[in-house]
Structures are given as structure tokens and as C-alpha cells.
Amino acid sequence: AQSVTQLGSHVSVSEGALVLLRCNYSSSVPPYLFWYVQYPNQGLQLLLKYTTGATLVKGINGFEAEFKKSETSFHLTKPSAHMSDAAEYFCAVRASSGDKLTFGTGTRLAVRP
């Protein structure tokens, strides 16, 4: 079975500081990995995804993530946080059967002025 662990339910950074949100996964098959962002009272929006190929993937709003098979990790980073980045972030892995996604418990990012 697939699972996702997001370390840190709340992360707070200063504006302009590095953002690092951690995600570790377990999967019995080569994983498809995703990061989604959720703003208050909204649905989830795809930030970026890893399917195959290049292990460093770039997404929207300046975010990127690196797939590290040896560490079973897919951490999300952004060099310089902006106030508008404050939101809930979810890591997800594709289940081995069908196209169901398993989500992590989410990390709430706060950005201090």
C-alpha cells in the first residue's frame, strides 16, 4: 500500500526566507508524486508533479521539488517566501491500482512579514 508522511503540520517562515516542506512516501511501485496547494475555502490546485524522467521538477509560483528515490522523499522548496504563499500544502502519491491518490495530512505554511 502507498502512504505519504508530511513532517510538520505547521511551518512558519519569514518573508524572503527559504521554504522547505517535507514529504516522504512509501510505494511498492515506481511512484507518481504530487504537490497541491489549498487556499482558504478553496479546492486543491496542482503545484507540480513527478511522473518519470528528470528528478527535479519545477512548478508554479516558483516552487520546485526533487524526487530522491534513495531517501523516498519529495520535498517542496521555494528560495524566497512571499506573503501570498501562506496556504495548506499537500503531498500525494498515486496508488498502484487505478488512478487514486493518497494524500498526506498537509502542512500549513505561515509567512511572517
Added chain:
Amino acid sequence: EADIYQTPRYLVIGTGKKITLECSQTMGHDKMYWYQQDPGMELHLIHYSYGVNSTEKGDLSSESTVSRIRTEHFPLTLESARPSHTSQYLCASSAPGVAGGFYGYTFGSGTRLTVV
């Protein structure tokens, strides 16, 4: 702009009422999903469908039911609402990938349900 629509956005309803949450998508996707998001923000799959007349229960047991009579429409129904059903309900769909690939979900904006 989202191509998957959920109505209503907010619903406050009394215990025992029957409710239907609507979800429609204009992308022609065969696969659609319902997730329940609890106050702690965790998402749980409660129903999914891989095409017309195909519905399956998800990982989290739910008293709700779904139907898929048309490709674009995937409504969720609660026959008798209870306070324990208070949650946010998110609908999503996914496109077929090339050579069995997968590109992730497109989500609607959600319906926040409160049962009083």
C-alpha cells in the same frame, strides 16, 4: 479557471434532511472522485467512478451514495444528514495519461457542509 464545478459552495442544513451535492466537469474525464476533508484538513477518498454506471466506495466508509449517469455529472447524496457529516466535500476528476500514465487531479472548489 476551474473546469470542474461544485454547488453549493456552502450549505447549512438541519438534521434528518436529504441533501445532494453537485459536481460537474466539462473536460470529458472518465474518472471522478469525492474526497471528504475533515477539520484537521486530512483528505479521505469516499467514492470514485471510472466511467458511466461505474461507482466504487473509497478508503473511508461513508453513509453517502453517488451516481454516474452522465460522464460530466457525479452527484453525492446523503439521505439523512447528521452533525457527524459536517465537513468539506471535494470533487475531482482525472484525465487519461499517455501509455498508462497519470497526470493528477483537477479539483473543484468544494462544498462546505454544516449539519445542525
